[in-house]
Amino acid sequence: MGASGVELRTDKRPGRGATANEKVRALLWSALGSLALTVLIVIGSRNLEHYDAALFGYTVASVVAFGAIIFRYAIWLRRPATRRYWLRGWQLFLDPKNLAANLRSIIATGFGNLVAQRFIMRRSRARWLMHALIMWGCIISALVTFPLVFGWIHFELEGARAYRAYLFGFPTVAVDGRSIVGWVTFHVLDFTAIMVIAGCAIAIHRRLRDRGAIAMQQFALDFAPHLLLIAISVSGLMLTVSSLWLGGYMYSFISLAHQALVIMTLFYLPFGKFFHIVQRPASIGVELYQNRGREMVQARCARCGAEFVAQAWLDDLKGVVRELGFDYRLKNGRTLQDYCPRCKRVMRGLAYAALAQRLERD
Incomplete structure (x- = not known):
């Protein structure tokens, strides 16, 4: 200088990519993860007693996508910067002298960054609303859908109107199917679909008007995820419309279309923009490192x-x-x-x- x-x-040498041995180890972790999920499905559904064979396509896609997510995450953790942050974060968290302070820091960071997403609120209220609608719509849908698909939760009729929920085969609460609580419970996916559609509409509107977004965006990375979520949500709402008001008209076709869209999205999850959903919790360790660094x-x-x-x-x-x-x-x-x-x-x-x-x- x-x-x-x-x-x-x-x-001038480029950064080191994943080696063959690292890819093999990632594949092993991926296979173990898929196997573990399969075992949990069998156990949680009481040896498939409460498993619905009509949902087999969803199950296979979920198991494959779960393994692909583990593979991608294992490769991601092999990146030099990610690995250092990951190891240092665990090292600092497990320090006995600061364990209580670390727990408070992680809880505060988790609530602020993951639950409330305050870092997005500081940028724009519209972007915060967009992220909140999409995030909570998808999270609630996943918490409802995956246990039902895997047979971990099922309902049995009790009497003329009550339905009792069973979790891993154990009885829990009973819900009156004709009560407001029961109606909301059995239509929760319709509400989450509306949330996701609204959030994706805000996102697409922003990407069509914001100059900064227009300059950087790519169709496959920025538009395709939102279009997939909208298609899943709309087809899910069409299932409700068909069953409630159209006497089941075209229900089978809509169901197959909905299943195909969900499977496409599950396969897209490990390799597209949705993967940041899995990456984001790691930011808790980064912020812990920064806090302890002071x-x-x-x-x-x-x-x-x-x-x-x-x-x-x-x-x-x-x-x-x-x-x-x-x-x-x-x-x-x-x-x-x-x-x-x-x-x-x-x-x-x-x-x-x-x-x-x-x-x-x-």
Whole structure:
């Protein structure tokens, strides 16, 4: 860097991808996860006694998608930065001296980032409403649908009007099918479908009008997920309309179309934008690392001496950079990471000024 007295050398090698051994291990974890889910389905449905064979397609798609999610997650955890954050997060969380504080931090972060999604609220109320409708619509639908598909929950008629819910074969509460509570219970998926449609409509409207979104968006990544969710929700509502008001007209066709859409979405889940649903909880560990980092020994800038980041975080950053194949060592024996953001800007400005002076002389 000319006038600053240092020079940056960068290794041109690309970052390391997943090796063959890592892919094999990820496949093994994937197979074990799919096997475990299959065993849970058999056990939870009392040896398939309460399993509905008409839902076999949903079950196969769920098992395959679950295995694919584990495979993708295992590969994701092998990335240098992700692995370091993951290991450091668990290391800090399991520290006996800070266990109580860590639990409070995780609960607060989980509620703020995952439940209330306050970080989105700070950006835009419309985006927060969009995310809330889609997220809670999908979560509630999943909590209802998957246990029913796997036979973990089933209902049996008691008397003329009551239905008793059985969880893993054990009796729980009974609901009057003609009461308001019963009607809402048996139509909860209709409400969640409306929530998802509304959320996706807001998302599509934003992507058609927001200049920043228009510049960055891709159809397969940004529009396809919303269209799939809308198609699933609309076809699910059509099933209700057919059964309640049309005497079952075209119910079989709508049911097959709905099943095909759900299976397509389940297969899309591990490899598309929906995968961030699985990734997002890992942010709790990142924020825990940041919170604990403020209490650790702080690194001082090699130029101005100001404290700017935890020394442990800086050491991890250097390790990740080396593992990715980049060399940021400078002529003075330091690395670029040893300087605070302000000094980096100053050094860059000095380097540009020195370059301009050399060009003038030449």
